[in-house]
Amino acid sequence: MVRSVIKGIAATSLIGAAFFSGFNSQALLGRKEDPLRTTPLLLATRLSEATRPASAKAGSSDLSPIDTYHSVLEKIISEYGTPPTEPKALGKWRDRLRYAGIEGMLLAIGDRYTEYWDPEEFKRNMEDTQGRFFGIGARLDVTTDKKYPMIIEPIENSPAWRAKLKPGDAITSVDGKSALLSDQQHLDDVIKRIKGEEGTKVKLTIRRGTEVKDYVFVRAQVNSPVIDSWMQDEAAKIGYIRLDLFSEEADTQFGIALERLQRQGMKALIFDLRNNPGGMLHVAQDLASRFLPGGPVTWLKEKNGQMRSLDVNTSLRRGPLAAGKIPTVVLVNGGSASASEIVSGAVQDGGAGFLVGTRTFGKGLVQTIIPLQEGEGAVKITTQRYYTRNKRDINTFRDESGAVTKLGGVKPDMVLTETDKDIEAQWNALRDKPFDRKAAAKFSPQVAKGIELLKARMAGKPWPKSEKDLPDKPEKSETVSAKPKDAVGPYSKPTHEPKLTE
Template identity: 35%
Template sequence: MGFMNKQVFRCGFSLLLAFCLVFGSLIPPATALTQQQKLVSEVWRIVNRSYLDETFNHQNWSDMRQNALKKPLPNDQAAYTAIQNMLKSLDDPFTRFLDPEQYRSLQVNTSGELTGVGLQIALNPQTGTLEVITPIEGSPAEKAGLKPRDRILKIEGLSTENLTLDEAAARMRGPIGSVVSLLIGREGEGEKEITLVRDRIELNPVVADLRLSPQGKPFGYLRLTQFNANAAMELAHAISSLEKKGAAAYILDLRNNPGGLLQAGIEVARQWLDSGTIVYTVNRQGIQGNFEASGSSITQDPLVILVNQGTASASEILAGALQDNGRAQLVGETTFGKGLIQSLFELSDGSGLAVTIAKYETPDHRDINKLGIKPDIVITQQPINREQIGTAADSQYQAAVELLSKNSVVAGS
């Protein structure tokens, strides 16, 4: 698919990342430039070539390079600051610079913003506020009562207002057993300080269970918490196992799933679809790439997908693909609305650069950025705790079970 098929995309809510290398040999020799100036020029060139918005936020991008190089850059930190200021002018929280330590940390961590307290975090694209996507099951953050959409106002007394996503994540990381305090803001409640003890975070992306409908019909309940490197394989094993146990229908729970690897989302879609488009990608030239089903579905049994405001990015790609292809019906609340794709470039000094290079559209060419995907059946629900998910206290889940019981969900062809 042209420029798209050479990159492995990461479609995290907080970042969509594609890993591709930019080697120093690509930079024209410029003996008059210092090492720091070369780095600034390297970043400028990548953005100039790849950035989705060809107006660069309605500004002269060439002037930005000239202005950045006019100032003295005596050390690496000065260059990093100049780069961050240059990128800030784009007004895109997802296009950002990562210093070598942040870049190494991101490469090691398949979930993007998974920290030592077990929080997945994002900058709200409308407000720029640092928010909780979801606490990880069993983590210190969950045990302390943190919830999706909580605003993180301060970390160790430092305001998060001017912190990048990576700086915030770095401040919450630390040795197991060490302590970090967060000032939290929650809708309808006052601010409160929470103290967390950092711990090792174990993350299993798939929860699978065979259940019976009120009519005694066996169905599979699958909850997918993120699209990490193991998600597609783990889900395939879970579906196959449930098929052998006699599952005749499925509920796939994508609530509070912030995304992850785009390729994992595509592979999961292929487990449910035999044919049809999964997603379109559009770059700044308007060139469309697309990913298609490959005839490798595991089951054609009826499927209902649960979504909510925390369903984002790769989760929205999956939900949109199965909804537009008539393969599944969606129940719950309108999804988050993250429809941009970033590519992560490795820079010559070991730092990294995430750049928004494309947007995606559903098979029916819906652009869901900042809009989200509306479910077929809208069921709003007050927040419930982890133990109540998939129980009688979970009205969205109960609506999905009722929908399956009516046999009104038709499997796609």
């Protein structure tokens, strides 16, 4: 059965269109020849003549590129003098050789977003988009002294929730191995050890104040919450919704949060897309449909140059948001990418809200994820471009080194940068008061500006004049802040890789 990264089951070998970023690889260019290296290379080439199949010797066709690749790989595996001796390490070494060959081939394309996912990366990215995984179910940050992973919030009905773990609990070991964070062991490494197969056990040593206790968990399927919400200003009835990722369940969770805030009398909304790297395209389409009365959400440009629109989902085109009855400020920054840019661009183009923050990442390319045979991972290939509701091209162009040659992204209506000091204050507040979900937002100048603008809007004043079409002012570079990570979910470390699956 072939599963679509986009949604459900695909009838073809494709897993679906996706907006995922790649890692920047560096080619070895301009290296001078070393005669001491060239001589053994020539000798090896001559010796290889004796091992070539008859069909590939003089008078016959040469080896195909694929046959050449396999031939070289086999020779390295059989002839290399100092491979790992331990069987498991030897297997990993051989896998790395195979993967490096594939990555080198994709590097020749010159597209930083076209890449190969090994089986582990493929599995991890599928967990991201589906929002389901196996583990204990807890959001993690690090302790105030940055030495150990710390529980931010147990996910409801998860093993961690049933064990009554609390915000502020520190994880000091996993299965008897220290969880002390260092240059050799990052938060992501500890998270990988906490995750595992369904039904298997994992032992965590938890420190709560001066008390230290061991907990044994049976790993279970956990549905990752990607939405957090609360009434940010009780007096003015200004609600706040933060979306971490456009996973399969994101629109449903957004709807639940919106209804809850409306029952509390919400009159205005801050929608936080900062540091959201993207997710699934159809989810972005659905979520944007909650803000727009109709028309396109985004445009896709096919390989043949034809443009087609993804329009507002009429079944979701309802309620006070789409009717313009709830003034909305959308927060964005350099970590807002792909699906976040689809939604924020649609809201801005449609006049459905006011954007505050800094220019978004700028990824207007579409990738198609093609799974290989079982256990061999997948290849992700750029196949399309996308444009905003008003057909703006927001793609940032970069050279081979990753340097920006043409600035893209969605520029907010009001540019407001948060400094490193601002972000550190937010994290310190969250670590000092892990029970207070509003703690970090209280130290955010962007959230404060959103509240100010919404109060003015509710008082009958118009939005300020948009800065989106004005020339950029010289600014200090913004630090994209990391978010709390999910111990068993898609978040492990702040990679900020743009992604969006259809």
